[in-house]
Amino acid sequence: MEVWKDIQENDYYQVSxxxxxxxxxxxxxxxxxxxxxxxxxxxxxxxxxxxxxxxALAKGRGLKTYKVHRLVADxxxxxxxxxxxxxxxxxxxxxxxxxxxxWVTNQENAIHAARTGLWEYKRxxxxxxxxxxxxxxxxxxxxxxxxxxxxxIAECFGVSTSCVKRTYKRGVKQEAN
Numbered sequence: 001m002e003v004w005k006d007i008q009e010n011d012y013y014q015v016s017x018x019x020x021x022x023x024x025x026x027x028x029x030x031x032x033x034x035x036x037x038x039x040x041x042x043x044x045x046x047x048x049x050x051x052x053x054x055x056a057l058a059k060g061r062g063l064k065t066y067k068v069h070r071l072v073a074d075x076x077x078x079x080x081x082x083x084x085x086x087x088x089x090x091x092x093x094x095x096x097x098x099x100x101x102x103w104v105t106n107q108e109n110a111i112h113a114a115r116t117g118l119w120e121y122k123r124x125x126x127x128x129x130x131x132x133x134x135x136x137x138x139x140x141x142x143x144x145x146x147x148x149x150x151x152x153i154a155e156c157f158g159v160s161t162s163c164v165k166r167t168y169k170r171g172v173k174q175e176a177n
Contacts, residue, residue: 005075010057010064013043015071019096021045021055051093069096079103091116131159137167144168 004014004022015021025040045053045068053068073079073086076098083103090100091113104112113119125133132140136157143153150161157164 003076007057007066007071008074010059012038012059013057015068015075017072017076017098019053019068019072019098021057021068021071047094053094053096069093069101072096072098073101073103077101077103083108085109087112091118131163132157132167140164140167 002020003017005016007013007015007021011024012026013021013023021043023038023041023043026038027035028038030036043055045055048054048067054065055068055071056063056065069086069088077086081103083105085104085106085108087102087104087109088095088100089102092100110119122128124130124137140153140157143156144150144164150164153164154161
């Protein structure tokens with residue numbers, strides 16, 4: 001059964017335990033005609049860049065965007081430990097039903113994401129800050145083995161000497177395993 005509760009920050013809207021948001025029927029001021037009636041309706045959420053559903057709610061003359069899962073959690077879930085984040089238990093960011101949500105710490109959220117495969121630690125050339133490709137790493141390691149200095153290798157590849165040291169050190173560790 002769907003249960004509706006008022007959104008704490010905005011009296012014009014309600015959120016349900018099934019993750020839906022609706023505007024309440026009301027009369028609002030209008031510049032030309034005095035007041036106009038706004039009918040109750042279910043809002044259609046949009047997806048943000050990270051895959052979360054969000055809605056834009058009017059307040060006064062402006063709009064404010066809210067993530068739907070956060071609205072549901074604020075309305076239906078107790079948060080006695082004052083945890084800052086809301087986690088989707090099944091990992092589906094579009095499933096905003098209250099039974100699928102829980103309050104978590106940053107660390108608990110990260111652990112859940114890693115365990116469920118939602119977040120993957122990227123290393124080497126797959127990392128967003130990677131400066132060298134696999135071929136360059138092999139050449140760098142060979143140069144190091146034949147006695148080239150870190151400064152010379154760094155100049156050849158346009159990286160810092162600490163990058164050369166880390167890259168070589170990681171290769172030595174991997175070969176030892």
